[in-house]
Structures are given as C-alpha cells and as structure tokens.
Amino acid sequence: MLRFILTRVSLIIPTFIGITLLAFFLIRLVPGDPIETMAGERGIDAARHEQLRKEFGFDKPIFVQYGVYISRVLQGDLGKSLVTQAPVWSEFKALFPATMELAICAILFALVLGLPAGMIAAIRRNSIFDHGVMGISLAGYSMPIFWWGLILILVFSVQLDLTPVSGRIDVLYYIEPVTGFLLIDSLLSGEEGAFASAVEHLILPTIVLGTVPLAVIARMTRSAMLEVLGEDYIRTAKAKGLSRYRIIVLHALRNALIPVVTVIGLQVGVLFTGAILTETIFSWPGVGKWLIDAIFRRDYPVLQGGALLLGIVVMSVNLLVDLAYGLINPRIRHNR
Amino acid sequence: MALLEIENLSVEFPTQGGIMRAVDGVSLKLEEGEVLGVVGESGSGKSVTMLALMGLVPFPGRVRADKLSFNGRDLLTISDRERRKLTGKDVAMIFQEPTTSLNPCFTIGFQLTETLRLHEGMDRRAARRRAIELLDQVGIPSAESRLSAFPHQLSGGMNQRVMIAMAIACNPKLLIADEPTTALDVTIQAQILDLLINLQKERNMALVMITHDMGVIAETAKRIMVMYAGQIMEERAAEDLFASPQHPYTSALLAALPENSKGSRLSTIPGVVPGLYDRPKGCLFSPRCAYATEHSRSVRPELRPWAGGQIRCHYPLGDSSRTARINADHPLDAEAAS
Ligand SMILES: Nc1ncnc2c1ncn2[C@@H]1O[C@H](COP(=O)(O)OP(=O)(O)O)[C@@H](O)[C@H]1O
Ligand SMILES: [Mg+2]
Numbered sequence: 242m243l244r245f246i247l248t249r250v251s252l253i254i255p256t257f258i259g260i261t262l263l264a265f266f267l268i269r270l271v272p273g274d275p276i277e278t279m280a281g282e283r284g285i286d287a288a289r290h291e292q293l294r295k296e297f298g299f300d301k302p303i304f305v306q307y308g309v310y311i312s313r314v315l316q317g318d319l320g321k322s323l324v325t326q327a328p329v330w331s332e333f334k335a336l337f338p339a340t341m342e343l344a345i346c347a348i349l350f351a352l353v354l355g356l357p358a359g360m361i362a363a364i365r366r367n368s369i370f371d372h373g374v375m376g377i378s379l380a381g382y383s384m385p386i387f388w389w390g391l392i393l394i395l396v397f398s399v400q401l402d403l404t405p406v407s408g409r410i411d412v413l414y415y416i417e418p419v420t421g422f423l424l425i426d427s428l429l430s431g432e433e434g435a436f437a438s439a440v441e442h443l444i445l446p447t448i449v450l451g452t453v454p455l456a457v458i459a460r461m462t463r464s465a466m467l468e469v470l471g472e473d474y475i476r477t478a479k480a481k482g483l484s485r486y487r488i489i490v491l492h493a494l495r496n497a498l499i500p501v502v503t504v505i506g507l508q509v510g511v512l513f514t515g516a517i518l519t520e521t522i523f524s525w526p527g528v529g530k531w532l533i534d535a536i537f538r539r540d541y542p543v544l545q546g547g548a549l550l551l552g553i554v555v556m557s558v559n560l561l562v563d564l565a566y567g568l569i570n571p572r573i574r575h576n577r
Numbered sequence: 578m579a580l581l582e583i584e585n586l587s588v589e590f591p592t593q594g595g596i597m598r599a600v601d602g603v604s605l606k607l608e609e610g611e612v613l614g615v616v617g618e619s620g621s622g623k624s625v626t627m628l629a630l631m632g633l634v635p636f637p638g639r640v641r642a643d644k645l646s647f648n649g650r651d652l653l654t655i656s657d658r659e660r661r662k663l664t665g666k667d668v669a670m671i672f673q674e675p676t677t678s679l680n681p682c683f684t685i686g687f688q689l690t691e692t693l694r695l696h697e698g699m700d701r702r703a704a705r706r707r708a709i710e711l712l713d714q715v716g717i718p719s720a721e722s723r724l725s726a727f728p729h730q731l732s733g734g735m736n737q738r739v740m741i742a743m744a745i746a747c748n749p750k751l752l753i754a755d756e757p758t759t760a761l762d763v764t765i766q767a768q769i770l771d772l773l774i775n776l777q778k779e780r781n782m783a784l785v786m787i788t789h790d791m792g793v794i795a796e797t798a799k800r801i802m803v804m805y806a807g808q809i810m811e812e813r814a815a816e817d818l819f820a821s822p823q824h825p826y827t828s829a830l831l832a833a834l835p836e837n838s839k840g841s842r843l844s845t846i847p848g849v850v851p852g853l854y855d856r857p858k859g860c861l862f863s864p865r866c867a868y869a870t871e872h873s874r875s876v877r878p879e880l881r882p883w884a885g886g887q888i889r890c891h892y893p894l895g896d897s898s899r900t901a902r903i904n905a906d907h908p909l910d911a912e913a914a915s
Binding site: 482499 | 631633635661662663664665666670672674677678679680681682683691692695696727729740743
C-alpha cells in the first residue's frame with residue numbers, strides 16, 4: 242500500500258511540469274496581450290505599449306519568462322492578477338469553495354441516482370426500466386453542457402419560474418464566509434431563508450454538472466453488477482440462505498463498487514472541466530468562471546496559477562479516489 | 578422416511594438453438610447419514626441436478642419434478658423464505674472452485690460468522706468463537722489469526738477448508754460436495770477427501786459426493802449413481818457396481834481408470850456426451866455403445882429396478898439373456914455382440 246501511494250505521489254512532479262508548460266505556452270499562442278485588453282477600445286500608442294511590455298517582462302525571450310515564472314512558483318509565489326492586482330492565490334482561495342461545493346453536489350447527485358439506477362437495471366435486466374435507464378444515460382452522456390444548461394434554464398427558470406438563473410444565493414442575503422460552502426455558511430448565519438435560497442441556486446448547476454457522471458456511473462454500475470451477479474461467490478451466498486437484499490446490497494454491490502470507483506476517479510478531471518462551463522452558464526462565482534474571464538483578459542498569471550492549482554486539486558482528488566479504491570479492494574491493499 | 582426424495586426431476590435451459598435438457602428424469606432416494614457418489618463425464622448434469630435440489634438453478638433454467646422433498650418438506654411448494662431457512666442450514670453445498678466461491682471483498686471470519694449469525698442467531702462474539710472452532714475442525718492451523726484473512730491470501734486447499742467449515746457450520750443433515758477436489762493439487766485432494774469423509778462419519782450427515790473421477794468415489798461412497806447426458810444410467814451399491822457393472826457406460830468408465838488399464842495405454846470412451854443438437858432418439862449412450870442395436874437406437878430405455886439398484890439399459894451386462902436379445906434386435910456391431 243505504501244509503495245502504491247509513493248508511485249502515485251511520484252507522478253505528481255511530471256504532471257506538475259506538464260501543467261505549467263501547457264498553461265504558460267498555450268495562452269501565449271492566443272493573439273493579443275494583456276496590455277491591449279487592458280487598454281480596451283481606447284487603444285494605446287506604440288511607445289507606451291512597449292514601455293508596459295518591458296515593465297511586465299513580456300519583452301524577454303519566452304523561455305526566460307518561463308524560467309522566471311517557474312522559479313517564482315517554486316518559492317510559492319503565483320504572482321498577481323494583472324487586472325485586479327490581487328495575489329492569484331488569495332483569489333483562488335476565495336473562489337475555490339464555490340467550485341468545490343458545486344462539484345461535490347454534482348458527484349453526490351450522480352451517485353445517489355446512478356448507483357440505484359444501475360443496480361436495479363442490472364437486476365431487472367432487459368426490462369423496460371433497464372432499457373429506459375440505458376437510453377437516458379446514453380442521451381445524458383452525449384449532452385453538451387452548454388446546450389443542456391440553457392435548456393434547463395429556459396424550462397425551469399424562464400418558463401416555469403421555479404429556479405433562479407444565476408449566482409449562488411439571492412442578493413438579499415449577505416453570508417459571512419466561514420467554510421466557504423454556502424450550504425453550511427447559510428445555515429450557520431441563522432438568516433431565515435438563506436439556506437433555501439442557496440439550495441435553489443444550486444439545483445440547476447448541480448443537475449447540469451452531474452448529468453455526465455450520472456450517466457457514466459449508472460452504466461458502469463449496471464455492467465459491473467451484471468458481471469458480479471454471475472460470480473461463484475454469489476451462488477455461495479445464495480447457498481448460505483442469505484436474503485436477496487443482503488446478497489445484492491452487500492455481497493454483490495461491494496464488488497461492483499470497485500470498477501465504479503475507478504470510473505469516478507477518471508471522472509474527476511471531466512468534472513472540473515464541466516465545472517468551468519457550468520459556472521460560466523450560471524454565473525457561478527467559482528474558479529471556473531474566474532479562469533474563463535482571465536482568458537478574455539489575457540490575465541496570464543491568473544490563468545497559469547489557476548490551471549496549476551486546479552491541476553493540483555484534480556491530482557489530489559484522484560489520489561484520494563485511488564486510496565478509496567485500495568480500501569474497498571482488499572487484493573490491492575495487501576499485494577502492494 | 579427417506580431424508581431426500583427426488584422423483585422424475587428435469588431441468589431445462591431455453592437457449593437460442595432450442596431447449597437444452599440438462600437433467601432428464603432423475604429419481605433418487607437418500608437416507609440420513611448415507612454417502613452417495615455421483616459420477617459421469619463433464620456435462621452429464623451432475624451439478625445442475627444438485628443445484629436444482631438447492632434451488633440454485635440459474636436463470637432462465639426451469640426445474641420440474643413429480644416429487645422433491647427434503648426432511649419431510651416439499652421443496653416444490655415451499656416459499657422462498659422457508660427455503661432460505663433450509664439452505665445453508667440443513668442442506669449445504671461446496672463447489673469446485675474454492676477460491677472464486679468465496680467473496681474476495683470480505684474476510685474469512687466475516688463470511689463464516691455470517692452463516693452462524695443468520696441461521697443460529699448467534700451474537701458477534703459467540704459466532705466468532707464458533708468460527709474458530711470450525712476452522713480448527715477443518716484443519717486450518719492458527720485458526721484465530723485466519724479469521725481476518727481474505728480469500729486471496731489463502732491457498733486453494735485452505736479456501737476449500739473454509740468452504741467446508743462454512744457448509745458444516747450449522748450441522749447440516751445433507752452436504753453436497755460438487756467436485757470439491759478437482760481444482761486442487763493432487764497432494765491436497767486426498768487431504769480434503771479425508772476431511773470430508775471424517776466429518777461425515779463424526780456427524781453422521783448424508784453426503785453427496787460429485788466427481789468425474791471413479792477412483793475418488795471408490796473409497797468414499799456406499800452407493801454410486803452414474804449419470805450421462807442428464808440421465809441416471811446406473812445406480813447401485815458401490816461394491817456391487819465396482820464388482821459387476823451392469824451398464825456398458827459404467828463398465829467403460831471403470832475400464833478407463835488408470836489402475837484398470839491393460840498395458841500402458843489408457844482406454845477412453847470414444848465419442849462425446851450428446852449436446853443440444855445430437856441427442857439421440859433412443860438410448861442416449863447408444864452412439865458410443867459397443868452393444869447398440871437398432872432397437873436401442875430407436876427406443877429410449879426406462880430407468881428400472883435392477884440388481885439391487887436402478888439401471889437405464891435394454892441389455893444389462895449381468896442379464897443372462899442379453900446376447901440372444903441383442904442378436905434378435907439387429908446389432909450394429911456384429912463383433913461386439915458375439
Ligand atoms: N446456465 C446454463 N445455461 C445453459 N445450459 C447450462 C447451464 N448450466 C448448465 N448447462 C448445461 O447443462 C448440462 C449439464 O451441466 P452440469 O450439470 O454442469 O454438468 P456436470 O456437472 O455433470 O459436468 C451441460 O451440458 C451444460 O452445458
Ligand atoms: Mg459440474
């Protein structure tokens with residue numbers, strides 16, 4: 242197990258280098274620079290432009306710029322936003338809980354619906370329910386996030402007027418950030434209606450972001466269950482006289498969860514990508530929207546730092562999922 | 578009253594090519610404490626017969642019988658709930674592949690105590706104590722420390738011992754062992770067989786020992802049932818069957834034993850067990866039988882009482898009039914008949 246963790250951790254260094262390289266060079270391939278976008282419509286004369294470029298260090302050769310950037314990162318300095326002048330780290334810290342809250346809700350939504358749906362589909366194989374679950378999940382899996390988000394807004398917010406269109410909570414409330422998770426903070430604040438408002442704002446983004454993981458989890462649970470139910474040890478469990486419920490929920494599900502957890506691990510990266518789109522659609526004040534805004538402003542330090550920090554988050558979550566995998570799969574736990 | 582009574586049991590599997598009859602008209606009685614050996618080549622329906630008795634025939638198999646009773650309970654009409662109280666308690670089964678038969682995600686201790694807590698209503702501590710006793714009885718060294726082991730940490734032989742411990746946990750009246758040693762090393766096979774036989778004697782439980790190896794059964798069983806293509810071909814006391822097999826199939830199986838082989842070559846039975854498409858109209862063994870006649874090719878023999886047991890053959894080997902009758906029925910292989 243220790244070796245297992247160490248190999249995982251040792252992968253972090255090359256991944257870290259990869260992320261910094263990508264984030265650094267990709268954004269510089271995009272035409273335009275931060276000075277132009279800051280100057281905006283008014284424009285800027287060439288001399289002043291050149292002077293500012295020198296000030297920001299953009300005139301140096303690009304590899305020198307990268308070297309300077311990396312050495313600062315290694316000292317823990319991610320730089321300051323070119324737009325707000327606030328340190329990248331403190332902006333990220335303030336915004337990240339919103340993204341995390343959305344991601345957690347989405348994955349819970351996917352698990353709470355996907356596990357039982359996949360299980361029942363497997364048990365009632367080839368029934369109408371099974372075909373329904375498989376059909377819907379295929380549709381859900383292929384749904385583009387932007388389109389799906391807009392459809393839901395049109396139906397539930399515009400037509401039915403059931404849910405708010407954007408933001409995390411109604412503007413009426415000011416919630417002191419304690420944990421950064423509004424669901425918790427709104428309860429702590431004791432303000433009447435704040436929690437309900439936070440929940441209302443979460444519903445659509447959660448559905449939009451949770452749809453792909455939901456589809457993946459439902460399908461994976463079904464196929465894993467089908468395989469497990471044909472195993473010898475399930476026949477043994479029946480031969481012991483155990484109840485159907487216990488066989489399915491304990492003996493079968495426990496084994497079926499192993500591939501499902503692997504799939505959830507693979508979904509973590511997808512989830513954060515989805516979060517960036519979802520936050521943009523719903524004006525969700527998280528790191529996703531922050532990054533998108535940074536792209537438009539060519540705010541290099543924010544983009545580089547944000548991508549790096551998000552990458553670290555995805556890697557850490559992946560590591561946690563791998564540990565969970567080791568915990569539920571005794572064969573891994575003892576062999577490595 | 579017999580412990581187990583089966584009359585005319587059939588199991589069918591609907592397949593794309595038609596209906597596969599895995600068990601065909603099996604009738605059987607077993608007394609308390611009796612040891613029955615079930616032999617036959619692979620695919621002859623030994624496992625499915627016993628799974629039917631356990632109520633474990635996999636979907637979409639269909640089970641039919643005129644009578645299926647165990648310990649005075651009618652298994653054909655029993656509710657699922659009542660049946661679950663019997664299975665694992667009064668009748669238990671162990672399987673061919675011990676390692677895959679145990680759940681890889683749970684410890685040996687968990688899987689063993691689970692049975693005890695369910696059927697005997699023991700609390701955690703009592704079940705644990707009893708589990709250690711059981712592991713001890715099936716010859717697992719340092720039993721207590723093995724409780725927290727997972728199946729993949731034990732050898733196949735050890736896992737089969739665990740399966741046996743689980744099966745005998747609630748003192749079953751009947752234990753079905755489905756080729757319990759086939760997947761194990763030769764040296765371990767004998768140990769597991771000895772263990773099963775000793776447990777059977779100590780507890781006086783009935784034991785059905787399935788195998789495709791006549792040699793295994795010779796020392797074990799009082800009575801032997803020979804199956805072929807889902808049917809009982811011969812069923813008699815072990816001594817009688819070994820001394821004077823009555824069915825040509827039994828005789829061929831015995832001749833195929835290494836110790837009975839003449840010269841250095843092993844004799845085998847030519848041909849294969851009929852499947853879904855090549856099931857003969859008459860005697861199922863007739864395509865491979867040295868004594869087949871036109872009559873036996875077209876008329877299926879009934880299972881009938883013979884020589885202190887049952888047989889399904891037109892021309893039992895011990896029948897003094899068989900040569901004359903074979904000749905009268907147009908033998909297909911003139912040499913064999915003479
Ligand atoms: N689940 C199933 N579906 C279809 N056919 C089956 C199934 N299980 C067993 N059979 C068929 O039933 C026959 C008897 O099988 P089995 O009882 O396992 O044989 P044995 O134990 O004597 O080797 C075989 O021909 C096998 O193909
Ligand atoms: Mg078998």
